[in-house]
Amino acid sequence: MSFTESKEYFRWERFFTAVLIDMTKDSYLAYKKKNLNLAYLTDTVRKAILEKVEHINLI
Template sequence: MITEDSHSGYQFFAEVASDKGITCASAGGKSNMAAAILASPEPVLVVADGAAFGPEMERITELMRLRDDIYLYLPESFEWLILQSGLIAKEKLADVLAAPYDYIDSEKYFSWEQFFTTVLQDSTKGTLYQYAKNKLNPVYLHETNKMKILAVMRPLTNRLGW
């Protein structure tokens, strides 16, 4: 498994991969993803923030034409996954997740990832689930919470036998 993220998202997926006996590495950013894939002689699951990954798709698609063992999972962002999991209860959150384009101010947010990070941080401030981008709160690694986040990925996790 290779993540684009090197902070909270990576910490989460490294834990999940470890549970499954899989190696997880961070590419250290989306522009490093192609090199990280090329460096792996084994099948690769790429987990990256779909909200910001567009510029890299041409290179990754080319690699996928050369190798049939590259799998992509591109959620909007890791923060979006947490928000989708049902762990966070906040009024109107379902509305925001259903139609984010109605809530995202492009003058304020450079990307959807920034928007979902802000929503998650604001929604969890001062709670057990308080979220920080740089260091994952261990509460997200508790088995029940981890499974709720992975449930958002159900089609992929079923395919991988998780």
């Protein structure tokens, strides 16, 4: 994807959720907002997320 287009979405969050769902469909990482895929809850993924979060400065 080289650009972001959101004419059909009211909020950016909905646009990016739709992109994530489309990009992961038919894979073991299939994303559904209502029920989080257990593949995203493994220790490896949790550690990767926490490593990225610690670099975020909210101040």
